[in-house]
Amino acid sequence: MVSRSAVSDFVVQRKLAVVGVSRGGRKFGNAAYRELKAKGYQLFPIHPDAETIQGDKCYRTLSTLPEPVDGLLIVVPPAQTEKVVEEAAAAGIERVWMQQGAESPAAIRFCEEHGISAVHGECILMYAEPVGWFHRVHRWWRGLRGTLPR
Numbered sequence: 001m002v003s004r005s006a007v008s009d010f011v012v013q014r015k016l017a018v019v020g021v022s023r024g025g026r027k028f029g030n031a032a033y034r035e036l037k038a039k040g041y042q043l044f045p046i047h048p049d050a051e052t053i054q055g056d057k058c059y060r061t062l063s064t065l066p067e068p069v070d071g072l073l074i075v076v077p078p079a080q081t082e083k084v085v086e087e088a089a090a091a092g093i094e095r096v097w098m099q100q101g102a103e104s105p106a107a108i109r110f111c112e113e114h115g116i117s118a119v120h121g122e123c124i125l126m127y128a129e130p131v132g133w134f135h136r137v138h139r140w141w142r143g144l145r146g147t148l149p150r
Contacts, residue, residue: 004121004149010095010119011127013070017062019046019084019092020075020102021053029075031052032099032124036073036124039128044069064092071095077102089114095122122149 014034020029037043045053049061062072068075072093074081081098083116085107088096090105094115103120111118122146126135126142142148 002122003025006086006117007122007149008119010071010097011124011129013095014040015044015067015070016073017044017046017059017065017069018073018075019062019080020073020099021039021045021047021058023047023050023053025054027075028099031073032073035125035132036099036128039130041087041128053134062087062093065091071097073097073099075099076100076102078102078107082110085110085114085116085118087098089116095119097122099124 017035018029021033022030033043034047034144043056044065046054046062047058049054050058052058072088073098074084074085081102081104085096096111097118099117100121100123108118108120123135126139131139139148
């Protein structure tokens with residue numbers, strides 16, 4: 001289980017790269033991107049083939065970012081996540097959030113072995129303030145069940 005301190009440490013970071021936004025804009029990565037941007041996060045979308053995502057300049061890889069970021073949100077299938085965390089380590093990124101469904105045991109193990117703080121199995125929108133009503137209810141329910149990070 002992920003610790004509450006790892007979750008808290010990640011969401012207070014305000015400059016994040018996001019891997020998993022699409023040009024079509026209909027995937028969860030895009031929804032998370034929109035919500036985090038509305039919450040005041042400075043975001044850097046990563047996409048190998050897009051020039052812009054939702055009007056923002058897009059970067060092809062983590063190594064092409066114009067400045068260091070505080071963390072990386074990953075919203076891709078687990079096999080891709082394994083490659084992305086290797087790129088994150090090479091780029092000096094110390095915090096990653098593997099959105100629910102993006103994590104894999106190999107990616108988690110890689111982060112542990114390389115000193116990267118990794119949140120996994122959690123939805124960032126349940127923790128990035130201000131939390132919307134749906135995610136607040138979901139967090140409350142998980143709190144009742146005792147399944148929130150401790």
